[in-house]
Amino acid sequence: xxxxxxxxxxxxxxxxxxxxxxxxxxxxxxxxxxxxxxxxxxxxxxxxxxxxxxxxxxxxxxxx
Numbered sequence: 042x043x044x045x046x047x048x049x050x051x052x053x054x055x056x057x058x059x060x061x062x063x064x065x066x067x068x069x070x071x072x073x074x075x076x077x078x079x080x081x082x083x084x085x086x087x088x089x090x091x092x093x094x095x096x097x098x099x100x101x102x103x104x105x
Contacts (some may be wrong), residue, residue, distance in 0.1 A: 047072055049063055054091050060077050061082075069083075072086065
């Protein structure tokens, strides 16, 4: 897993496969992420990665 510096407003993918946007800075070491399913959840920085929608739409995620 590759880590990047997380910032407010960044679109991210979580370790459990959810996609969302970082909406608040860390509290108790966890960032607040507004997920696409309509719920807000807190994740540690090592549990979230920057999400690249273009990469996923192009099918680059497939492991043929």
